[in-house]
Amino acid sequence: MTAARRSPVSSRATPAAIARRRLAGLLAVSLSFGGIVGNAQAGMVDAESLARAEAQAGLSPAQRQLLAAVDRAEVAQALVARGVDPAQARLRIAALSDEQAQALAAEMDRAPAGADGVLDTLVFIFLVLLVTDILGFTKVFPFTRSIR
Structure with a gap:
């Protein structure tokens, strides 16, 4: 069997090589978490x-x-x-x-944050009348055309 065809499973790694891989993995993980920790900043308190x-x-x-x-x-x-x-x-x-x-x-x-819902009610009524005008049930607004 040639060296290019040998699988990594069949080859035995030395304890020093295993320790280096583990150390490299631990170092990579610890460095990846280094950017997550925020910096503390102090300021004046009045x-x-x-x-x-x-x-x-x-x-x-x-x-x-x-x-x-x-x-x-x-x-x-x-x-x-x-x-x-x-x-x-x-x-x-x-x-x-x-x-x-x-x-x-x-x-x-x-408690409501606005004008006690008056504006919402007026907008709702306007939209209902607009839709009924477009559908041809009413004729309130002159700027609409009925679909009928």
């Missing part, structure tokens, strides 16, 4: 954010959710427009009990 974090440490998750909502710019503007100081709102949220905060957070999650 006193206000530190004080806010310390104040929120003893709060319930619902109270933290409400405070995060008050910290948003559009919510703070809406509070000011209604005559409520955002700092006063934060103090009142911190004074809520867990049950009250959960009820208020649940109410915020259920």
